[in-house]
Amino acid sequence: MNVEGSTMDHELFWISGSPYAWQVQLALEYKGVSYVSRRLDAGKQEHRAPAFLALNPRGKVPVLKTGDTALYESVAIIAFLDRAHPAVPLLGQTAQQHGRVWQRVNEFENYTRDLFDVEIVRPLLRGRAKDDPEAMRASAARAVEALGWMEQALSITPYLADDHITAADIVALPNIQMLRRVAARPEAINMGLGLEDLGGRLPALGAWLSRMETMRGYDAAYPPHWRS
Known part of the structure; x- marks a missing residue:
C-alpha cells in the first residue's frame, strides 16, 4: 500500500533494486500497512545527503521513519512492523x-x-x-x-x-x-x-x-x- 505524498505514520526511504529495501517493501505490502514512499536516486547520491544521513549515518537503505523514530537494518524493521502491526504475523504466533x-x-x-x-x-x-x-x-x-x-x-x-x-x-x-x-x-x-x-x-x-x-x-x- 504505497501511498505517494500522503501523511501516513510510516515513511519508507528506499532505492530501487536494493534487496534489503525490497524485503521491507514486501513486508509492508503483504501486511497491508500504508506508508509514504520516499524513493532515493542512487545515481544522485541522495542516500549520502545530509538529510538522509541524519536518519541513518551509515548512508544505507532502507530506513523506516515513524514519527520521530528512524529505524534501519531491514530485518530489524520487519521485526518492528510485526510487533506494530500483528494482524498478519511474519514472526510466528507461538x-x-x-x-x-x-x-x-x-x-x-x-x-x-x-x-x-x-x-x-x-x-x-x-x-x-x-x-x-x-x-x-x-x-x-x-x-x-x-x-x-x-x-x-x-x-x-x-x-x-x-x-x-x-x-x-x-x-x-x-x-x-x-x-x-x-x-x-x-x-x-x-x-x-x-x-x-x-x-x-x-x-x-x-x-x-x-x-x-x-x-x-x-x-x-x-x-x-x-x-x-
Whole structure:
C-alpha cells in the first residue's frame, strides 16, 4: 500500500533494486500497512545527503521513519512492523514458531546470502567477473550447495519456516531474485555459471519462487527499474 505524498505514520526511504529495501517493501505490502514512499536516486547520491544521513549515518537503505523514530537494518524493521502491526504475523504466533522463523532467517543471513552476494552478484554487477571465470564457476557451484538446505526445507513445507509465508521467505526472496537476475546476463551464461535456471537444478526452490511471485504485494514491491 504505497501511498505517494500522503501523511501516513510510516515513511519508507528506499532505492530501487536494493534487496534489503525490497524485503521491507514486501513486508509492508503483504501486511497491508500504508506508508509514504520516499524513493532515493542512487545515481544522485541522495542516500549520502545530509538529510538522509541524519536518519541513518551509515548512508544505507532502507530506513523506516515513524514519527520521530528512524529505524534501519531491514530485518530489524520487519521485526518492528510485526510487533506494530500483528494482524498478519511474519514472526510466528507461538514461541516455537517464533524461534523457527528466526532460525531460518539466520540460516539464510549467516550461511547463504553472503556467499552469492559477495562472490557472484557483486563481481557481475561491477564488471569484474570475467577477470577470473574459473573462480566464478567455483563460486557458482558453492552457491548451489549453499542453497541445499533451502531445497531440503522446501521439499517438506511449502515455505521456509511453516506452511505459510513468514519473515524467512521475505528475507530470502529478494536476494535470490537478484542472483537470478545477474545469472541471466550474457557474460554469466558465457562463463557457464549454470545459475540461470535455479528452478531446474533445485525444483523445490523453483516451486517456492513461483509461489512467492504470486504473494500479496509482490507486484507492488517489485523494483520499478527492473521492469524496463
